[in-house]
Amino acid sequence: MDVASVLLGGFAAGMVLFIVSVGLSVTLGLMGFVNLAHGGFAMLGGYAIALSMREWGLPFPAALALGFASVAALSVVLERLLYARLYRASELDQVLFTIGLAFVMIASVTLAVGPETQTLVLPEWLRGQADLGFIKYRSYSVAVIVAGVVLALALWLGFERTRYGARIRAAVDNRRMAESLGVDVQRLFTVTFAIGSGLAAVGGGIGAEILGLDPQYPLRYLAYFLIVVAVGGLGRVTGVFFSALLIGVLDFVLKIYFPKGGAMFIYALTLALLLWRPQGLFGKRTA
Amino acid sequence: MRAPLLETRGLCKSFGALEVARDIDFRLERGARHALIGPNGAGKTTLVNLLTGALQPSRGSVLLEGDDLAGLAQAKRVKRGLARTFQINQLFRGLTVLENVCIAVAERLGVGGSMLRPAGKRADVIGEASRLLEMLRLQGDAGRRVAELPYGRQRLVELAIALGLKPRVLLLDEPAAGIPSAESHILLDAIAALPADIAVLIIEHDMDLVFRFARRITVMVSGAVFAEGSPAEIAANREVRAVYLGSALDA
């Protein structure tokens, strides 16, 4: 494979990682809540998208919207009813609760749909090859990259240019200070949590062709999502974007050239990186 | 001339753009009964954190008997006789009052890491801890979990832990805050009963208590030392009255 197509493949994988992980990063940064069930929202969204297209013949964009909305709604319910009780609880309780939730999601999906892998029925315009001038590449991957970049830009603008984004940034940097300035961090969190989960759902759907989609998804990719977040630094959209790209490309390249040792390299790198900079590659050092 | 027991030279600390300690030169002599006062957010707690090594200064130094403590970890400073209480209780909430104090005493005696003999057989540690509890009238609560105690009593446990370290310099961050006034004499008695040669620095908003206790007072405003002197001098200082005392005394 030539460099360009390797890079494109890696970018596509990175974009999926970004779309799924960005919500996790922001919620972690806001509340310090360790949400190991985040991948579960991505999986549920993926199922909603894949099934609504296959069973009801929903067009792709409509299915994405449906996945986003349904998972965002579900996450608000869960957040208000259950997560909210654990904000002050120990990290251990949060870890247990969210692992338990991930199990419940996995088991429910297995019971309701079955254990087999789901495939996305791609619309006509995403099948085949796109001619980029310098290279022909799978239209689907190209679309994923474009979607990821657009989304990243939108989120970045939202973060940097809106009052809402400013509040989130303030709360991530110094929650106490933000609260004393009248920011309702709790409210902020609920909304951010919903958007983040919805985005994860979209990522689960879009990424089904790249990461696969089956009930074991939440735990299989847990380490990857966490690595992306930890490397990117908590609560930083741009940080998550670059770290997702980095991990996506690295993983893609390593899988081609060292099919057996690739993952090991990524773990070792993450280990070294976090020991060097516990706040992540792009995070700010706190205190 | 002997170096003062504890001294800071040009101590500075900033959080981002916020300067919370500006060029602080501060001395604490042996046997001092020194009060540090100042409005909320003046940087009093930050100064204590800088002294104990919980925070690293941006510039300047902290000296104990003339030795620069730069780079010395908190634990090492405690071993050299620097102990503190916290403005907001920092206790082992799930453990009993007695255990709270035992942990401190065991660390001071250097047996905190011993693995073979049960903690319950350390009669020396337990004996000393229970004597401290008696002094602070906490013996009735010794077997209760700290989390079950009223806040005021917890404040006394906070003091007991610090005393269990047998410090040469004792830094008390608003020890009376949260103690019902009927019980605040327990605290004062305990402080009065301390060996005369240890230096005590107390941060306090209750001016009654400050003037009863202190032989020297430092006033901090916005991260800088605003005035320092005997209680009489401070009470007579117009500017101090204007920025701080007036409001506190009238209240």
Place this chain on the structure above:
Amino acid sequence: MRAVLELAGRHRLRAWEALPWAAALAAFFVFPNHLAFGTQLLITVLFALSLDLVLGYAGIVTLGHAAFFGAGAYTVGMLAQHLGWNEPLSSLAAAALVAGAIGLASGLVLLRTHGLTLLMLTLCTMALLEEAANMGARYTGGFDGMPGLGFQPLLGIFPFDVLFFRSQYLYALAVLFACFVVVRVLVYSPFGQSLTGIRENLLRMHAVGAPVRARLVLAYAISAALAGVAGGLFTQANAFVNLAVLGLDRAAGVLIILILGGYGRLYGAFVGALAYLLLEHALAKAYPTAWQLGLGLALMAVALYARNGILGIAASLHRRLGGRRAA
């Protein structure tokens, strides 16, 4: 003072503490056909007990404790496979040493961090070992692991392989007992008390002058060595080792067992392992999905309502009943 007496007598053995051991011995005679299951149970108890030391006492939340179980398991496996070192007791000691050394080395670097970073790092360390075991197929057997390992008779007398459940069960019980004694002595010592202090309030522990990191690293290494013993036992009892000893499944599993039983109370490991393995035995084969669903719900419920697990519930019931009687 009552409190002094209470503290001074806390480490003394209570009558009921004989119960699990008596039950384990009784099971040997009553269920001669289930001793293989019994051996797995004892191994799991030991693994959970090792986790209790770091999680329940020192408060280190780790998602990677299976790293040490796996290190012990592979140590015993590789010694037997490649060096013909298959004397059970000494290879178990080697497992403890290797796992303890890995615990010490990783603890020295990892325990500088905390919170999410620490969680991530424990996860990464385990994943790293897992990948290493997968890659070093020449030494570890890679994905298939090392099947069909043989071990010498125990103490040169008692035959030791998968077919001799009786000697294996008693052997595992003896090892568990020895390790339990170590952990019990530790947690009631000033060292154990200081670990509890670190868990309860790190800030204060620094402020009383405790060498916090050294204590944590030491506890981590000891716990790793004990987990290594559990892993070594696993290999000896099953006569094989494969990648499953190192995975997230096992790490999460042991965490769940300890939490369900009740952490920070020594016997939680026993209760949790018994409850979990029995239920798993009964349910997981026939209804794997329902098992996972139930497990997930149980975990959520424990996190929300019953933070101290089965033993915690029992203790508060006991307190309530006792209180009523006294009133």
